[in-house]
Amino acid sequence: MHFGVIGAGQMGGGIAQVAAQSGFDVTVQDVQQEFLDRGRATIQKSLSKLHEKGRLSSTPDEILGRIRFTTELTAFAGCDLVVEAIVENQQVKAGLFRQLGEVVKPDGILASNTSSIPITSLATASGRPERFIGMHFMNPVPLMQLVEVIRGYQTSDATAQFVTETAERMGKTPLSCNDFPGFVSNRILMPMLNEAIQCVMEGVAEPEAIDGIMKLGMNHPMGPLTLADFIGLDTCLSIMEVLHRGLGDDKYRPSPLLRKMVQAGLLGRKSGQGFYRY
Numbered sequence: 001m002h003f004g005v006i007g008a009g010q011m012g013g014g015i016a017q018v019a020a021q022s023g024f025d026v027t028v029q030d031v032q033q034e035f036l037d038r039g040r041a042t043i044q045k046s047l048s049k050l051h052e053k054g055r056l057s058s059t060p061d062e063i064l065g066r067i068r069f070t071t072e073l074t075a076f077a078g079c080d081l082v083v084e085a086i087v088e089n090q091q092v093k094a095g096l097f098r099q100l101g102e103v104v105k106p107d108g109i110l111a112s113n114t115s116s117i118p119i120t121s122l123a124t125a126s127g128r129p130e131r132f133i134g135m136h137f138m139n140p141v142p143l144m145q146l147v148e149v150i151r152g153y154q155t156s157d158a159t160a161q162f163v164t165e166t167a168e169r170m171g172k173t174p175l176s177c178n179d180f181p182g183f184v185s186n187r188i189l190m191p192m193l194n195e196a197i198q199c200v201m202e203g204v205a206e207p208e209a210i211d212g213i214m215k216l217g218m219n220h221p222m223g224p225l226t227l228a229d230f231i232g233l234d235t236c237l238s239i240m241e242v243l244h245r246g247l248g249d250d251k252y253r254p255s256p257l258l259r260k261m262v263q264a265g266l267l268g269r270k271s272g273q274g275f276y277r278y
């Protein structure tokens with residue numbers, strides 16, 4: 001299988017890594033060489049960790065050798081499946097899928113790793129709605145079990161089956177849902193993170209206490225503010241905006257503190273500061 005990934009950020013890098021671990025030939029594209037180099041270094045570090053723990057069936061070098069890094073979209077021409085993992089912005093993703101629909105071979109399948117944006121709208125932009133689907137991996141991809149599979153309005157049964165089987169070949173558990181804002185995962189998760197941010201804004205408790213209460217009291221592996229920093233506050237804000245706009249209910253209003261922190265460039269772990277410093 002020739003597997004394409006667009007975006008070498010935290011999600012794209014993780015998806016490419018797991019695809020290569022599964023024996024696929026992988027091509028990763030990003031807009032600048034600098035992001036590709038950073039993505040490659042992150043994959044290398046993750047593979048070393050998994051290798052130390054005896055969790056890989058090939059060596060890190062063999063796995064990395066299956067990944068080709070490029071800045072050219074035309075490199076996807078022969079791909080059987082291309083998964084997009086760029087910034088959570090509908091216009092930018094739609095523009096990319098318009099181009100991809102012309103580049104990738106006609107029977108190639110296109111998928112988005114979007115957290116919340118309507119799959120059906122991206123499918124329309126791609127010009128091949130039957131061969132378009134949501135393939136939503138969870139962060140960190142090498143460790144998380146779930147792939148949420150989201151069918152667009154015109155996604156064919158064959159496309160859904162192919163992507164489900166591919167997720168299984170990648171050692172993941174695919175679970176299906178329909179195309180509603182935020183799907184299942186983020187419709188339920190993100191309002192909780194947003195509410196934790198609102199608690200900080202209202203002075204209900206310090207961030208450490210809010211995280212501690214949810215970790216120790218609810219057995220969550222990470223507190224909600226640590227998790228929001230881990231996901232990226234810009235991504236959290238984009239998801240809340242999609243939920244608010246798409247469902248038309250003020251219960252999904254993004255916290256003003258979340259908005260302000262994104263405006264200030266405090267994006268969480270990836271920028272070095274969010275609710276905590278890294």
Ligand SMILES: CC(=O)CC(=O)SCCNC(=O)CCNC(=O)[C@H](O)C(C)(C)COP(=O)(O)OP(=O)(O)OC[C@H]1O[C@@H](n2cnc3c(N)ncnc32)[C@H](O)[C@@H]1OP(=O)(O)O
Pocket residue numbers: 046047049050114115137138139140141142143144185186189221222227231
């Ligand atoms: C926004 C969206 O659209 C959807 C989303 O993805 S929402 C986010 C979903 N993800 C979550 O909710 C994650 C919640 N957190 C967790 O499940 C856990 O904290 C976790 C699995 C990430 C880490 O596990 P942990 O036991 O809590 O922490 P930690 O001890 O730091 O990590 C366990 C090991 O995995 C390793 N590890 C962490 N990330 C890794 C990676 N990417 N690759 C390889 N190893 C990794 C750590 O280095 C650590 O190794 P050691 O034990 O050798 O030190």
Ligand SMILES: NC(=O)C1=CN([C@@H]2O[C@H](COP(=O)(O)OP(=O)(O)OC[C@H]3O[C@@H](n4cnc5c(N)ncnc54)[C@H](OP(=O)(O)O)[C@@H]3O)[C@@H](O)[C@H]2O)C=CC1
Pocket residue numbers: 006007008009010011012029030031035084085086087088089092096113114115116136137138139230231232235270
């Ligand atoms: N973070 C998370 O926990 C999760 C995120 N997602 C989704 O995955 C997607 C990616 O998120 P994440 O990996 O966190 O984001 P990152 O910011 O880590 O990575 C996005 C990458 O895509 C690049 N990029 C931006 N625009 C383009 C473009 N036009 N063409 C090619 N590459 C581009 C970015 O470059 P630059 O830096 O220049 O913008 C960056 O390298 C989003 O849709 C997000 O909602 C899904 C599950 C979990």
